[in-house]
Amino acid sequence: MSWIDIPDGSPFGPDNLPLGVFQRGDEEPRIGAAIGDQIIDLTPIASAQHLESAQQFAQPTLNGFLALGRPVWSATRAWLLDLVNDRDAVEPHLIPQSEVTMLLPFEVGDYVDFYASEQHATNLGRLFRPDSEPLLPNWKHLPVGYHGRAGTVVASGTDIVRPSGQRKAPDANAPTYGPSTRLDIEVELGYVVGTPSTLGKPVSVDDFREHVYGVVLVNDWSARDIQGWEYVPLGPFLGKSFATSISPWVVSLDALEASTVPLPTQDPPVLPYLAGTKLVNYDITFEVRINGHLVSIPPYRDIYWSPAQMLAHMTVNGASVRTGDLYASGTVSGTEPNQLGSLIELTKAGREPITVDGKDYTFLQDGDEVSITAYAGTLHLGEVTGRIIPG
Helix, strand or coil: CCCCCCCCCCCCCCCCCCEEEEECCCCCCEEEEEECCEEEEHHHHHHHCCCCCHHHHHCCCCHHHHCCCHHHHHHHHHHHHHHCCCHHHHHHHEEEHHHCEECCCCCCCCEEEECCCHHHHHHHHHHHCCCCCCCCCCCCCCCCEEECCHHHEEECCCCEECCEEEECCCCCCCCEEEECCCEECCEEEEEEECCCCCCCCCCCHHHHHHHEEEEEEEECCEEHHHHHHHCCCCCCCHHHHCCEEECCCEEEHHHHHHHEEECCCCCCCCCHHHCCCCCEEECCEEEEEECCEEEECCECCCCCCCHHHHHHHHHCCCCCCCCCCEEECCCCCCCCHHHCCCHHHHCCCCCCCEEECCEEECCCCCCCEEEEEEEECCEEEEEEEEEEECC
């Protein structure tokens, strides 16, 4: 790889090659692979080499490629790994990332958000139910989740408008309406569905890799004051649905294979449809920055529920998944104070401010920019960013 200049610390080495959708100037959006700080424009190379899936790389979303399924995904990765050694083929079609705009990488079909971190669920349980058990009775029997709003999943870099809604202070007699004053982040890992399933036929935990192509980074922005007033009894709604940001590059499960780790022990034992011999997690560490200042480093490896179990539970009632569906882990939090994946945890619901740039800090302010990056060993997963603007 000596012929490609890969800057030190670049998130995209030759063993990664994630796929995304880019647009240069007024050219048509199309699919590329990231390497270093450049993009390999795959359309002309695949066409010249008569690749069977070449026409899919000329599309403005990854959906057509995702629908081709696991054999094509694996063959494409093998092709990419060989391709980066072919200087004659690649060099004429390298484009600096600084010259393009990265777009939403796939058209999102449905969006589901889980609650898979035991540490996060325990932390929130202690905050909200200090006199009760932190985990509700169902939590260790099934991956708790809810359906979100696919239409407000946005590309990294999209400004986030501060949402307004009803909120009720604990000492108030009635709710008021206005901009959220407790705007928060949620650090998550998102799974991108490629191969659809059949309505009425659950997906087995052992078939996870046949349906899921890869992962993106997720910031599931949350308005805690709106959420706290509305969520009983039906769960999250307007406090979550205003925006969810995802990273522009989709990292394949094949690229992540070397970072798999065993699933933590699940006690009590799960029901048969959630049990399997291939259940794994990924050894991924996130870094969260607010206005450039590092505030947390949540670890993913100890997430209680595996992505295969999330998919199996999501479909056990016969619900189908479609190409482009996105499901996310829920907030990723660890056991240490600097491993918490949301401000509500980091600040004990605003009661104990953290220090950011030498100042006390609780929830997001207008103008704040949040950046979430992640890496699995030497394999980086890119970045998802968003800046808060007034409503």
